[in-house]
Amino acid sequence: MGKKKGNAADLLPSKKEKKGFGQYVLGFFLLLYTLFCGLPILLVFIAAFTDEKAISQNGFSFFPEKWSMAGINSVLRYGRQLLTSYGVTIFVTVVGTLIGLLIMSMFAYAISRPEFKLAKFLSVFLLIPMLFNGGQLSGYIIFTSYYHLKDSLLLLILPLCVSTMNVIILRTYIVNSIPSELMEAAKIDGAGEYRTFFQITLPLMKPSLAAVGFMMATAYWNDWQNAMLYITSDNKKPLQLLLVNIQKSIEFLLNNSNVPASARAAMGGTIPQYSSTMATVLVVIGPIMIVYPFFQKYFVKGLTVGSVKG
Amino acid sequence: MKAFLQNTWKHRAHVVMALPVFLVLFFIMYVPMAGLTMAFKDYDFTKGIWGSPWCELDNFKFLVASKSIFLNMTKNTIMYYVIFTAVGTFLNIVLAIAIDQFVFKRLAKAMQTIMIIPVFISYAAVQFIVYAFISTDTGILNNTFGISTRFYSTASLWPLILTIVKIWNSVGYGSVLYMSVLAGIDTELYEAAQIDGANKWKQIWHITLPALIPMITVMLLLSVGNIMRSDTGLFYQVTRNSGQLYSTTQVIDSYVLNAIFKSSNFGFTAATSFFQSVVGLLLMLLSNGLVRKIAPENALF
Numbered sequence: 001m002g003k004k005k006g007n008a009a010d011l012l013p014s015k016k017e018k019k020g021f022g023q024y025v026l027g028f029f030l031l032l033y034t035l036f037c038g039l040p041i042l043l044v045f046i047a048a049f050t051d052e053k054a055i056s057q058n059g060f061s062f063f064p065e066k067w068s069m070a071g072i073n074s075v076l077r078y079g080r081q082l083l084t085s086y087g088v089t090i091f092v093t094v095v096g097t098l099i100g101l102l103i104m105s106m107f108a109y110a111i112s113r114p115e116f117k118l119a120k121f122l123s124v125f126l127l128i129p130m131l132f133n134g135g136q137l138s139g140y141i142i143f144t145s146y147y148h149l150k151d152s153l154l155l156l157i158l159p160l161c162v163s164t165m166n167v168i169i170l171r172t173y174i175v176n177s178i179p180s181e182l183m184e185a186a187k188i189d190g191a192g193e194y195r196t197f198f199q200i201t202l203p204l205m206k207p208s209l210a211a212v213g214f215m216m217a218t219a220y221w222n223d224w225q226n227a228m229l230y231i232t233s234d235n236k237k238p239l240q241l242l243l244v245n246i247q248k249s250i251e252f253l254l255n256n257s258n259v260p261a262s263a264r265a266a267m268g269g270t271i272p273q274y275s276s277t278m279a280t281v282l283v284v285i286g287p288i289m290i291v292y293p294f295f296q297k298y299f300v301k302g303l304t305v306g307s308v309k310g
Numbered sequence: 311m312k313a314f315l316q317n318t319w320k321h322r323a324h325v326v327m328a329l330p331v332f333l334v335l336f337f338i339m340y341v342p343m344a345g346l347t348m349a350f351k352d353y354d355f356t357k358g359i360w361g362s363p364w365c366e367l368d369n370f371k372f373l374v375a376s377k378s379i380f381l382n383m384t385k386n387t388i389m390y391y392v393i394f395t396a397v398g399t400f401l402n403i404v405l406a407i408a409i410d411q412f413v414f415k416r417l418a419k420a421m422q423t424i425m426i427i428p429v430f431i432s433y434a435a436v437q438f439i440v441y442a443f444i445s446t447d448t449g450i451l452n453n454t455f456g457i458s459t460r461f462y463s464t465a466s467l468w469p470l471i472l473t474i475v476k477i478w479n480s481v482g483y484g485s486v487l488y489m490s491v492l493a494g495i496d497t498e499l500y501e502a503a504q505i506d507g508a509n510k511w512k513q514i515w516h517i518t519l520p521a522l523i524p525m526i527t528v529m530l531l532l533s534v535g536n537i538m539r540s541d542t543g544l545f546y547q548v549t550r551n552s553g554q555l556y557s558t559t560q561v562i563d564s565y566v567l568n569a570i571f572k573s574s575n576f577g578f579t580a581a582t583s584f585f586q587s588v589v590g591l592l593l594m595l596l597s598n599g600l601v602r603k604i605a606p607e608n609a610l611f
Contacts, residue, residue, distance in 0.1 A: 022510065026412055033405065034421040037428055037482055040439045043450075047442060059448035103334070106327035116324045117317040122332070127611050129335060131535075132591045134342025135583035136566050137576065138359070142342050145358055162334045168610075193323030222432030225542060229570065243434040247550065274448065281435045288430045293423055 071275030425482025433543025535594035
């Protein structure tokens with residue numbers, strides 16, 4: 001591949017083709033696959049605005065008998081918790097992504113300098129975690145029993161903060177797309193290492209930062225596993241954990257037929273119902289779907305950059 | 311050595327820049343590696359990993375003794391890797407070529423945007439969407455076809471269901487990589503082929519596919535290193551962690567996750583983790599070695 005850098009967004013220059021019958025057949029199949037991908041998401045929207053009774057009697061449907069705002073309204077019933085969880089998720093996503101981008105690009109810059117002898121060792125140090133890792137269990141024990149970080153937001157941020165692949169993408173971008181003459185010129189003009197990096201290199205890394213940043217932000221936004229493992233207090237619960245908890249309380253009710261009626265009544269406020277559950281899903285996945293189209297071109301580029309190693 | 315130290319001191323700014331990532335990797339990735347030694351210990355919560363007494367290979371004996379559990383999750387892990395890789399790669403390529411051949415570019419781009427969205431939805435959310443389709447009483451499938459399949463307790467259906475969910479989730483996204491290769495093919499090749507009388511299919515067969523083969527090879531080989539790791543959310547969330555489905559849905563990663571939540575059987579789980587990490591390492595080295603031979607510029611190291 002190497003030099004032929006393409007952008008999937010603008011694809012091939014027009015091939016002067018006839019828009020023949022074959023094209024319409026092809027278009028039909030592509031449309032089918034698009035529906036396959038899009039309809040389930042559309043269902044979330046529809047179910048979130050469907051009347052609860054319509055679902056429990058006739059099941060989920062793309063053409064509900066009765067619409068209702070009750071689902072969305074009952075999401076607001078979570079009120080404070082939803083707000084808190086949004087806050088936690090946004091905080092973790094923003095802080096994690098920014099810190100990750102900053103420290104990874106500094107590392108990538110350092111190991112890309114040919115005159116820096118320690119770079120070899122650091123590259124190997126970076127690579128080993130990709131080949132071999134301690135696994136979830138020993139990570140869990142170390143983080144909770146030795147670092148005592150149970151129920152700390154640090155465990156939502158740090159594990160996703162640095163990834164070998166992302167550092168490689170950034171390093172590749174520095175090596176391939178930023179002329180080293182620029183850095184040398186800056187030094188001749190008397191700029192120190194830090195200044196060279198922050199004023200020359202970092203601004204030029206924008207496309208790769210956008211690509212990596214968006215991927216990181218998505219990973220943070222969607223992370224349920226670390227939250228489920230480590231977070232216990234309500235005021236630190238991210239959005240994904242809310243979803244997991246809804247699922248758990250459904251399970252609890254389903255699996256315990258001997259839950260007394262009074263207890264069920266007491267749980268009345270939290271018994272998750274179909275439309276309100278879907279409304280919650282909508283609230284959780286909504287922001288990513290709104291933001292994503294703006295970043296599409298960047299991560300397409302980023303993927304391409306990442307696949308071309310320097 | 312002295313020259314090396316001098317060089318390092320001279321470039322101490324680089325050392326400072328590399329330090330934060332170094333520390334994060336050390337504490338988050340490297341220390342847990344040492345924790346793997348608990349596979350050889352009789353783990354006692356009060357004594358910690360390092361304080362617990364050694365028990366030689368006892369944990370691994372459990373592993374062998376529990377044949378069915380261990381074999382089942384290893385079998386599932388590998389089975390899903392094979393299915394997902396085969397089906398996924400094939401569909402990635404078909405979709406990439408299809409979008410590439412489609413002349414209504416604007417429309418193609420709009421459709422592609424929708425195809426990629428699912429990859430950004432967490433499995434914690436996906437499982438509710440799947441539930442809407444396959445729940446027994448309210449699911450769209452059962453209602454549309456007037457049947458009453460109990461999906462969440464019928465293990466034999468899940469390889470199919472999980473494959474469909476995985477396709478939905480990742481094919482649109484996976485094809486992007488191949489499309490970037492297609493975009494790099496010189497259009498003159500197609501024009502020349504057209505003049506020589508090659509039809510569309512022949513052009514795809516003789517120009518497009520050969521151009522994709524290096525990328526396909528590299529992606530396949532690199533994926534070999536991840537056989538032992540699974541998309542945990544798919545197996546834990548989408549199946550609703552239903553015990554009745556374990557025979558076809560329990561993979562190593564979801565087993566370990568369950569063990570942590572139930573805080574049971576740590577010895578057994580540690581042995582499983584150890585097995586997973588070591589086999590993963592060997593496969594990684596193998597796959598990278600192969601890539602090095604075939605396409606050195608794509609090797610990881």
